[in-house]
Amino acid sequence: MMNSDWMFLGTTTARAVFMWGLTLVFILINIFLERKICAFVQDRVGPNRAHICGVRLFGFILNFADAVKLIFKEDILPPFVNKAYYIAAPAVIMTIALMGAAVVPFADDLTVGGFTLPMQALNLNVGFLYILALTSLSVYSLVLAGWGSNSKYPLLSAMRSSAQMISYEISMGLSLVGLVMVFGSVDLGQIVKAQGGLIAGVVPRWGIVVQPLGALLFAVASLAELNRTPFDLPEGESEIIGFHVEYSSMKFALFFMAEYANIFVASAVFAALFLGGWQIPWLTTAAIKEHAAPVFRTVSIVALAAMMAVAALLVRFYRKRPYQWKDLRRIEGPVLLSALGLGALLAVAGIVASYVITPGPIMAALLACGLQMAAFCGKSFFLCAFVILVRWTLPRLRYDQLMALGWKIMLPLGLANLLVTGLVLLLKKG
Amino acid sequence: MAIIVKKAKLNVFEKVYIFEIARGIVVTIGHFCNSLINPHRLPTLNYPEQKRRLLPNYRGRLRLLKNETGELKCTACLLCVKACPANCLTVEAAPATPGAKRTPARYDLDVGRCIFCGLCVEACPFGAIDMNSGIYELADKDPARFIFTKEKLAQERGPQ
Numbered sequence: 153m154m155n156s157d158w159m160f161l162g163t164t165t166a167r168a169v170f171m172w173g174l175t176l177v178f179i180l181i182n183i184f185l186e187r188k189i190c191a192f193v194q195d196r197v198g199p200n201r202a203h204i205c206g207v208r209l210f211g212f213i214l215n216f217a218d219a220v221k222l223i224f225k226e227d228i229l230p231p232f233v234n235k236a237y238y239i240a241a242p243a244v245i246m247t248i249a250l251m252g253a254a255v256v257p258f259a260d261d262l263t264v265g266g267f268t269l270p271m272q273a274l275n276l277n278v279g280f281l282y283i284l285a286l287t288s289l290s291v292y293s294l295v296l297a298g299w300g301s302n303s304k305y306p307l308l309s310a311m312r313s314s315a316q317m318i319s320y321e322i323s324m325g326l327s328l329v330g331l332v333m334v335f336g337s338v339d340l341g342q343i344v345k346a347q348g349g350l351i352a353g354v355v356p357r358w359g360i361v362v363q364p365l366g367a368l369l370f371a372v373a374s375l376a377e378l379n380r381t382p383f384d385l386p387e388g389e390s391e392i393i394g395f396h397v398e399y400s401s402m403k404f405a406l407f408f409m410a411e412y413a414n415i416f417v418a419s420a421v422f423a424a425l426f427l428g429g430w431q432i433p434w435l436t437t438a439a440i441k442e443h444a445a446p447v448f449r450t451v452s453i454v455a456l457a458a459m460m461a462v463a464a465l466l467v468r469f470y471r472k473r474p475y476q477w478k479d480l481r482r483i484e485g486p487v488l489l490s491a492l493g494l495g496a497l498l499a500v501a502g503i504v505a506s507y508v509i510t511p512g513p514i515m516a517a518l519l520a521c522g523l524q525m526a527a528f529c530g531k532s533f534f535l536c537a538f539v540i541l542v543r544w545t546l547p548r549l550r551y552d553q554l555m556a557l558g559w560k561i562m563l564p565l566g567l568a569n570l571l572v573t574g575l576v577l578l579l580k581k582g
Numbered sequence: 583m584a585i586i587v588k589k590a591k592l593n594v595f596e597k598v599y600i601f602e603i604a605r606g607i608v609v610t611i612g613h614f615c616n617s618l619i620n621p622h623r624l625p626t627l628n629y630p631e632q633k634r635r636l637l638p639n640y641r642g643r644l645r646l647l648k649n650e651t652g653e654l655k656c657t658a659c660l661l662c663v664k665a666c667p668a669n670c671l672t673v674e675a676a677p678a679t680p681g682a683k684r685t686p687a688r689y690d691l692d693v694g695r696c697i698f699c700g701l702c703v704e705a706c707p708f709g710a711i712d713m714n715s716g717i718y719e720l721a722d723k724d725p726a727r728f729i730f731t732k733e734k735l736a737q738e739r740g741p742q
């Protein structure tokens with residue numbers, strides 16, 4: 153093989169592993185967010201006990217305790233199930249969930265020494281059609297779980313969820329057609345690049361600005377595809393019974409991890425399609441490369457300010473707290489504050505360095521890449537938090553309401569959106 | 583008789599739902615931010631570190647009271663044993679000495695059986711026991727430690 157072939161292989165692997173790892177990390181983050189947001193919205197404290205050497209990271213460590221618990225739980229294989237389907241279902245849903253993020257670009261093409269790297273694990277020209285295909289596939293896993301469990305409630309739930317997901321897939325596809333018409337491509341990389349411009353020199357040309365109705369429809373449809381409240385009829389944990397009642401231990405955990413992985417995938421796709429993906433508003437890749445030093449300085453200052461704010465909040469909390477921890481958790485405050493202090497030191501070093509060092513083209517390119525990755529992760533993070541917040545805000549729809557919303561409201565609205573978009577484009581052309 | 587519930591009339595703004603949903607989200611975000619910025623004001627009590635203030639009539643674990651000279655007030659009359667519906671008291675009198683007050687040789691309480699009803703306290707004619715101890719953390723891994731003997735029951739601790 154030629155040298156460039158090896159390079160291609162290496163970088164592709166690296167990109168794939170990055171996106172895969174990001175999905176896995178976001179599973180943890182989403183579970184953490186779910187617990188903490190739920191608690192805070194309901195005026196509770198949330199997880200605050202599990203700790204490693206006293207550090208709880210605001211309850212994040214509970215995830216690891218949870219993982220240990222789930223792994224060591226007894227794995228029951230009920231005698232009446234269809235073993236092949238029963239075991240395949242969680243594996244299928246998790247595989248699909250981990251594949252989803254592959255086509256989402258997480259930074260602009262990186263050009264280093266005449267070698268251009270698309271920052272996207274899978275540079276498919278079918279673009280988000282791949283994601284629509286994967287969502288359709290994930291219905292199979294629910295049906296497999298329902299059928300393989302060989303029990304009434306999972307079967308009923310599987311029927312419910314397949315009807316729901318098939319109905320909303322149509323609205324999901326339709327809501328994106330308008331976007332394709334505007335940006336003229338289905339490739340996510342192209343779509344994100346097309347969102348870099350400005351409308352009238354002020355507003356970023358994001359999907360949500362040019363296709364507000366499409367964005368709304370897509371958001372609702374993807375909530376339905378994710379089986380999240382207000383559309384969580386397949387699971388229906390509180391009264392109707394979900395498709396995974398017969399599952400225990402790690403198999404059950406896989407269903408849950410897949411749900412949280414899917415939240416990340418949906419958020420990443422929404423960010424890429426409607427919120428400009430890795431685009432930082434008013435700051436193009438070329439601009440970052442040109443003014444690398446001032447950009448880096450600004451980022452350092454912002455990071456410094458953020459760390460100070462977090463530290464202030466922490467100190468305030470530790471001082472106002474009316475009790476003392478009696479175990480190792482009492483060293484948490486000093487540990488977290490010194491970590492923040494270290495971060496602040498690094499930020500100050502960054503500010504100083506931005507005056508001293510003149511960054512070369514490679515460093516500037518890497519800086520742009522890193523900033524865009526951070527922008528992409530930040531957007532995804534906020535969207536994940538939003539999805540979770542919605543769960544703790546809205547009650548569940550009744551099944552007939554669900555179907556009425558899908559067929560009688562979303563579908564006509566999607567078609568109307570298409571019509572209006574087409575007309576506007578036609579008029580613009582002249 | 584069937585009651586006909588009148589549906590609330592929604593105006594156009596409310597029928598679109600989206601705005602109402604947005605309003606709901608504003609409410610939850612408000613609660614979220616409030617809890618995030620003022621975690622010390624949350625009503626939750628961090629139990630082992632923070633303890634609830636007990637009311638004066640809170641029924642904790644039974645306790646044997648002493649008189650001014652420091653002896654147990656109990657005269658081993660066994661009325662409390664008879665009153666106890668859960669059969670958790672075992673009292674034996676010490677051999678009587680003429681002229682002196684009778685005392686219990688053994689006064690055992692099986693907390694594993696006690697239902698904290700307070701009938702024993704009401705039955706005692708000498709006011710020798712009460713449940714004002716404020717002791718309620720009685721969970722244990724070893725059932726043998728549920729038996730509280732005379733010495734342990736005489737521990738002083740009032741309502742907090």
Ligand code: SF4
Pocket residue numbers: 644665666667668669670671691695696697698699700701702703
């Ligand atoms: S509180 Fe009730 S159950 Fe407990 S020892 Fe007294 S009489 Fe018996």
Ligand code: SF4
Pocket residue numbers: 655656657658659660661662663673705706707708709710711
């Ligand atoms: S505690 Fe009271 S009722 Fe019970 S044996 Fe002693 S004196 Fe009698």
